Amino acid sequence: DTAVSQTxxxxxxxxxxxxxxxxxxxxxxxTMYWYKQDSKKFLKIMFSYNNKELxxxxxxxxxxxxxxxxxxxxxxxINSLELGDSAVYFCASSQDLKSGQWYNEQFFGPGTRLTxx
Amino acid sequence: xxxxxxxPGPFNVPEGATVAFNCTYxxxxxxxxxxxxxxxxxxxKLLMSVYSSGNEDGRFTAQLNxxxxxxxxxxxDSKLSDSATYLCVVGSGGYQKVTFGTGTKLQVIP
Numbered sequence: 001d002t003a004v005s006q007t008x009x010x011x012x013x014x015x016x017x018x019x020x021x022x023x024x025x026x027x028x029x030x031t032m033y034w035y036k037q038d039s040k041k042f043l044k045i046m047f048s049y050n051n052k053e054l055x056x057x058x059x060x061x062x063x064x065x066x067x068x069x070x071x072x073x074x075x076x077x078i079n080s081l082e083l084g085d086s087a088v089y090f091c092a093s094s095q096d097l098k099s100g101q102w103y104n105e106q107f108f109g110p111g112t113r114l115t116x117x
Numbered sequence: 118x119x120x121x122x123x124x125p126g127p128f129n130v131p132e133g134a135t136v137a138f139n140c141t142y143x144x145x146x147x148x149x150x151x152x153x154x155x156x157x158x159x160x161x162k163l164l165m166s167v168y169s170s171g172n173e174d175g176r177f178t179a180q181l182n183x184x185x186x187x188x189x190x191x192x193x194d195s196k197l198s199d200s201a202t203y204l205c206v207v208g209s210g211g212y213q214k215v216t217f218g219t220g221t222k223l224q225v226i227p
Contacts, residue, residue: 031213041202043161043217055212090160094213103149103208103215108160 003027004109006091012115013081020077021112023091030096031055032074033106034066037088049074050096081116088113118143121207123218131226134195138221140205141187149208150181150188154201155220161204164190195225 004025013019025032033048033056048056049068063079074091091109123140130136142150150167165172167179167188178191188207192199205218 035217040219041155042219043204045214045216048213050212056214097213103151103213105151105163105166106213106215108162110160 004091004093004107006089006109006112008112009110010113010115012117014117015081015083017081018077018079019081019114020075021089021091021114023074023076023109025072025091025093025107025109027093027095027107029093029107030071031094031104032068032071033092033094034074034076035090035092035108037090037111039087043090047074047076078114081114083116086114086116120144120209120216121205121218123203123205123221125219125221127222127224129224129226130195132195132197134225135191135193136195136223137189137191138203138205138223139187139189140207140218140221141185142205142207142209142216143186144207144209145183145186147186147207147209149215150179151206151208151215152177152179152188152190153204153206153217155204156201161217164203192223195223197225197227199223200225 031050034046047066052068088111092106094104152164153161154164155161171180176193202220208215
């Protein structure tokens, strides 16, 4: 059973287009994330949601808009795609924290490889 | 200074060798530390958490040095299947917000 799934796996599109990436987790987790991994393999947090509420919003162009219809889904919509948006986008999820915890293991989806031409 | 820094490598080691990676972090208030592993064109996966007292999981040993602000990962008796990129991960601010290092690439050679 797939724990964190993303669609599509590959996305090739022209500059200026608008595209969406979908993410779903069946782990019952309350927190979900979007990360961007660039060509230098640097993995950087973009957004995170806890129970459908935005809690982390890093310095990301406002062309990127996350949406969480429920706690099992976190989608990413990108407007007016640019060449620099080409990267692998990973969705991840983690359990809510228990008392005394600071962080939990994050489970990643397989990634969406976005190429902007 | 980057929040989390790692030597990118690659580290090319023969099978059976012992190899160690270090990672430094800049925020002295950091609370949680992890090593993740990422295979080529795959997603990162948790390898192990790093505890203050140090911890071991089979051939893997992780250590934390808060005074010098670094964590380390030691791999003994390297296997071909250990070839991957090892990501140092530090939690230091915000709800479950962690920062990933750029990774250290390990290649184990037959």
